[in-house]
Amino acid sequence: MKSEKYTKARGQWKQDQIDSELHRIKKHFERGDIENLYRYIYVRHSWIYKTILDHKLKSKLKIAKKILLVGSGMYPYSLLDMYKRFPDKSYYGLEISESFCKLARKIIDKTPTNVKIINADAFEFDYSDFGIDDMIFISCDVESEKTIEQIVKTSEAQFWVCAPYEKVWMFNLLSK
Ligand SMILES: C[S@@+](CC[C@H](N)C(=O)[O-])C[C@H]1O[C@@H](n2cnc3c(N)ncnc32)[C@H](O)[C@@H]1O
Numbered sequence: 205m206k207s208e209k210y211t212k213a214r215g216q217w218k219q220d221q222i223d224s225e226l227h228r229i230k231k232h233f234e235r236g237d238i239e240n241l242y243r244y245i246y247v248r249h250s251w252i253y254k255t256i257l258d259h260k261l262k263s264k265l266k267i268a269k270k271i272l273l274v275g276s277g278m279y280p281y282s283l284l285d286m287y288k289r290f291p292d293k294s295y296y297g298l299e300i301s302e303s304f305c306k307l308a309r310k311i312i313d314k315t316p317t318n319v320k321i322i323n324a325d326a327f328e329f330d331y332s333d334f335g336i337d338d339m340i341f342i343s344c345d346v347e348s349e350k351t352i353e354q355i356v357k358t359s360e361a362q363f364w365v366c367a368p369y370e371k372v373w374m375f376n377l378l379s380k
Contacts, residue, residue, distance in 0.1 A: 218345050225279045229307065242284050242315040251282040252341050253289060254367040261339070264362065265290065268339045272296040273366070274326045274351055275343030278304040279311060280319060282341075282366070287317040295319040298326055326351040334361035341366040 232238050252273060256265055273283050276297025283295045297319060299305050305323040312319050322329070326342070327350045334340060340355060340363040342348050348365045355363050 238314040270338040275346035278307040331359035336360040
């Protein structure tokens, strides 16, 4: 596959994700019912939980105290979904965009969750607060190679590329 076509398809997939998140949260901000973004999270968006099931990670999850999603976006539904399922863990989202972080914090403030949003670039962040039993999930929209390099350099935490992995936008491209 030509690399230009590949890059374009990946870029389009990323933009589609941003547009769909923005569309959903705008609706709730306008209606003044931001809390519904927590109350009703689509199961099809439980990306961290899906990754845990796909990779059979439940025993690791039992031990983990901290869960980090790298690339948590303006609406960190995967983390909110995890809090609903396992409220005994501490949840963190790492997001490069400052404006996305602000929106995410506004949503989190309307929920009973403990999700902490960190504004940083995944390629430069110091992951040393995450230990050997903690779990780091890398959103499929974040360049995983550079992120993994930095995780390994700065911490002992375990990491996984998060569902829906690379497949969705790749399938979209191949089916055209
Ligand atoms: C589809 S999204 C968010 C995932 C989604 N909200 C969830 O809960 O599963 C991926 C996010 O990764 C962020 N991102 C991309 N590159 C990054 C990097 N190098 N460091 C931190 N965040 C990054 C983007 O800004 C985008 O908001």
